[in-house]
Amino acid sequence: MTTESTTQPVIKARQLDLTFQTNDGPVHALKDVNLDINKGDFVSFIGPSGCGKTTFLRCIAALETPTGGTLSVNGMSADEARRNRAYGYVFQAxxxxxxxxxxxxxxxxxxxxxxxxxxxxxxxxxxxxxxxxxxxxxxxxxxxxxxxxxxxxxxxxxxxxADLLLMDEPFGALDEIVRDHLNEQLLQLWARTNKTIGFVTHSIPEAVYLSTKIVVMSPRPGRITDVIESPLPKERPLDIRDTPEFIEVAHRVREGLRAGHSDD
Amino acid sequence: MKSILAVLTVIAVIIALWYAACVPMNIKGVLVEAERAGAEVQPPSAKVRRDMGEIGLIIDNSFAIPATWEQARPRLPAPHQVATELWNTTVGKKITSKRSLIYHGWVTLSATLLGFAIGTGLGILLAVGIVHSRVMDMSVMPWAIVSQTIPIIALAPMIIVVLYSVGVQGIIPKAVISAYLSFFPVVVGMVKGLRSPDHMQLDLLRTYSASQSQGFWKLRLPASMPYLFASLKIGIAASLVGAIVGELPTGAVAGLGARLLAGSYYGQTVQIWSALFAAAILAACLVALLGLIERMVLKRMGIAS
Known part of the structure; x- marks a missing residue:
C-alpha cells in the first residue's frame, strides 16, 4: 500500500459487540471484533452463516446498532456517516x-x-x-x-x-458464469473508481479473487478468526485462479474457516 | 372461442332453469286467472287446488304452461318479461320521465359516486395514519372492523334520522351510508399495500437517510397501487349497495332503491326484478370501469407487463 496507510482508516472497529435479544435468549452476533479498513481496500468477509459477516456490514451501515465497543466510519460514528451518505449499499437482491x-x-x-x-x-x-x-x-x-x-x-x-461501497452477497443468487463475469467487472470498476469496498460472501474463490484483505469469521459467537492480506497483484485476470499464489491463499482461508468450526 | 362457448352455455342453462322455475311458481295464479276467463281447470275447486302440489297441477293443466311466462303480476317473472321491462324503462322512456330507470339509476349512481369518493378518501387517510402511527393502528383498526359488523339495514335509518335532525338531507345521507360501507375495504387494502415493501426496501431508503415522507411518496404509495385497485373494486360495489339501502328507509321517491320499494308495495314483481338487474348491471359497469383504469394506471407505472 502507499502512503495512505499512515492516514486514518476508513473503518475502525474496536472490541465491537452486538447481542440480539431473542425469545430464545440472547444471541451473540458479534463478539470482540477489531478491524481496520483503509482507503482503497477491497475487504471480503467470509464465513459460514451465523458468523456475523452481514451483521458487521450492517453495523458499518448503521442499519444495526452495536451493543458494545466502538466503531468509526470516516472518523465519525456509523450513524453520522449514514446521515452524511458516506456509503452505497448493495443488497443480496x-x-x-x-x-x-x-x-x-x-x-x-x-x-x-x-x-x-x-x-x-x-x-x-x-x-x-x-x-x-x-x-x-x-x-x-x-x-x-x-x-x-x-x-x-x-x-x-x-x-x-460515496467513497465506500458495502456489498452484502450481491452475486449470491446468480449462477457461476454470470458471477465470474460480474466479479471481473467489479474489479475493473474498483480499479477505475478507487473506492473502498466491503464485500460479504461465502464463496472462497470469490473472496480470494476480489480482495486485498480477507476477513475470516466464525459463528457462535460471531468473531474474526483470521485476517489475510492478499499477496495477489491488483491486476487480476480470471485465470489468476489457477496460479499457486491464488491456491495458497484459498487454502489459508479454508484452514481459517475449518479452525473456526472445530472449536464450537 | 372455447371460453365464449362455455360462458354462453352457463348463461343458457341459467335462463332455462329460470323459465322452468316460472312454471311451478306461477301455476296457481295462472289457473285462477284461466278459471275466471272461462277455461276448464282441473280440479275445478280453487280450495282443493290450494292444497295441491304444483307438479300435480302442471300435469293436470299442461295447457296453462305458456301463460306462466306471460302474467302481468307473476310471482316470478320470466326472463323476457324482465328484459322487456328493462328495455321499455331505459331506451323506451325519456330520461326525464319518473318511470325511466336511467333517471332512477342516475339518482342512485350520483349518491354512489359521492359516497365512494368520500369512503375512498377517508379509507386512504385512515390507512396512512394506521401505517405511520402505532397509536392509530391500535385505536382505529378495531373500530373500523366493529363498524362493519353492524348490519347496514339497521344503521341506515339512524344515520338518516340523525342527519335530518341537523338539517342534512337529499343526496348527502345516502352518500354517507355509501361511504360507510366503502371505506372499510380501502382501509384494509391500503394498510396491507402501504406495508407491502419488505425490510430490504426500507433498509435501502435508510441507507440514503431518506425522510418518512420521501419513503411514503417514493416507495410505500406506489407499492400500494395494486392493493388499492383491488380494494376499490370491492368498495364501489359496496357503495352501490349502500346507496340503495339508503333509499329504502326514507321512502325516497327516486333511485333504484325507491323503485324496489314501490315495486314491492304494489306487487309489481317485474318492476322489482328489472330494478335489481339495473343495479347489477350498474355495479358490473362500475367494477369494469375500475378494472380498465387499473390496467391503464399499472401499465403507465410499468408494473403490468
Missing amino acids: AGLYPWRTISKNIKLPLEIMGYSKSDQDKRVSEVLELVDLAGFGGKYPWQLSGGMQQRASIARALAFD
Whole structure:
C-alpha cells in the first residue's frame, strides 16, 4: 500500500459487540471484533452463516446498532456517516422498484438527496456506462436478466459517489458464469473508481479473487478468526485462479474457516 | 372461442332453469286467472287446488304452461318479461320521465359516486395514519372492523334520522351510508399495500437517510397501487349497495332503491326484478370501469407487463 496507510482508516472497529435479544435468549452476533479498513481496500468477509459477516456490514451501515465497543466510519460514528451518505449499499437482491425504469431507479437516491435534474441525468449515464448497462436506462427491471438487475443496483449505489461501497452477497443468487463475469467487472470498476469496498460472501474463490484483505469469521459467537492480506497483484485476470499464489491463499482461508468450526 | 362457448352455455342453462322455475311458481295464479276467463281447470275447486302440489297441477293443466311466462303480476317473472321491462324503462322512456330507470339509476349512481369518493378518501387517510402511527393502528383498526359488523339495514335509518335532525338531507345521507360501507375495504387494502415493501426496501431508503415522507411518496404509495385497485373494486360495489339501502328507509321517491320499494308495495314483481338487474348491471359497469383504469394506471407505472 502507499502512503495512505499512515492516514486514518476508513473503518475502525474496536472490541465491537452486538447481542440480539431473542425469545430464545440472547444471541451473540458479534463478539470482540477489531478491524481496520483503509482507503482503497477491497475487504471480503467470509464465513459460514451465523458468523456475523452481514451483521458487521450492517453495523458499518448503521442499519444495526452495536451493543458494545466502538466503531468509526470516516472518523465519525456509523450513524453520522449514514446521515452524511458516506456509503452505497448493495443488497443480496437487486430490489429495484418495478414501477421505475432502470434510469429512474438509479435516480432514486439522487432525488432523495436533492441533486439537480441535469446532474441526475449526467450521473445516471455515467454509472450506467460504468456497469456496462448503457442503453438499458429506459427498460423496466422485469425486462432485464438477474445479473443485469444486480448491476443496475450497483449503479444505483454508485450514483451518489460515496467513497465506500458495502456489498452484502450481491452475486449470491446468480449462477457461476454470470458471477465470474460480474466479479471481473467489479474489479475493473474498483480499479477505475478507487473506492473502498466491503464485500460479504461465502464463496472462497470469490473472496480470494476480489480482495486485498480477507476477513475470516466464525459463528457462535460471531468473531474474526483470521485476517489475510492478499499477496495477489491488483491486476487480476480470471485465470489468476489457477496460479499457486491464488491456491495458497484459498487454502489459508479454508484452514481459517475449518479452525473456526472445530472449536464450537 | 372455447371460453365464449362455455360462458354462453352457463348463461343458457341459467335462463332455462329460470323459465322452468316460472312454471311451478306461477301455476296457481295462472289457473285462477284461466278459471275466471272461462277455461276448464282441473280440479275445478280453487280450495282443493290450494292444497295441491304444483307438479300435480302442471300435469293436470299442461295447457296453462305458456301463460306462466306471460302474467302481468307473476310471482316470478320470466326472463323476457324482465328484459322487456328493462328495455321499455331505459331506451323506451325519456330520461326525464319518473318511470325511466336511467333517471332512477342516475339518482342512485350520483349518491354512489359521492359516497365512494368520500369512503375512498377517508379509507386512504385512515390507512396512512394506521401505517405511520402505532397509536392509530391500535385505536382505529378495531373500530373500523366493529363498524362493519353492524348490519347496514339497521344503521341506515339512524344515520338518516340523525342527519335530518341537523338539517342534512337529499343526496348527502345516502352518500354517507355509501361511504360507510366503502371505506372499510380501502382501509384494509391500503394498510396491507402501504406495508407491502419488505425490510430490504426500507433498509435501502435508510441507507440514503431518506425522510418518512420521501419513503411514503417514493416507495410505500406506489407499492400500494395494486392493493388499492383491488380494494376499490370491492368498495364501489359496496357503495352501490349502500346507496340503495339508503333509499329504502326514507321512502325516497327516486333511485333504484325507491323503485324496489314501490315495486314491492304494489306487487309489481317485474318492476322489482328489472330494478335489481339495473343495479347489477350498474355495479358490473362500475367494477369494469375500475378494472380498465387499473390496467391503464399499472401499465403507465410499468408494473403490468
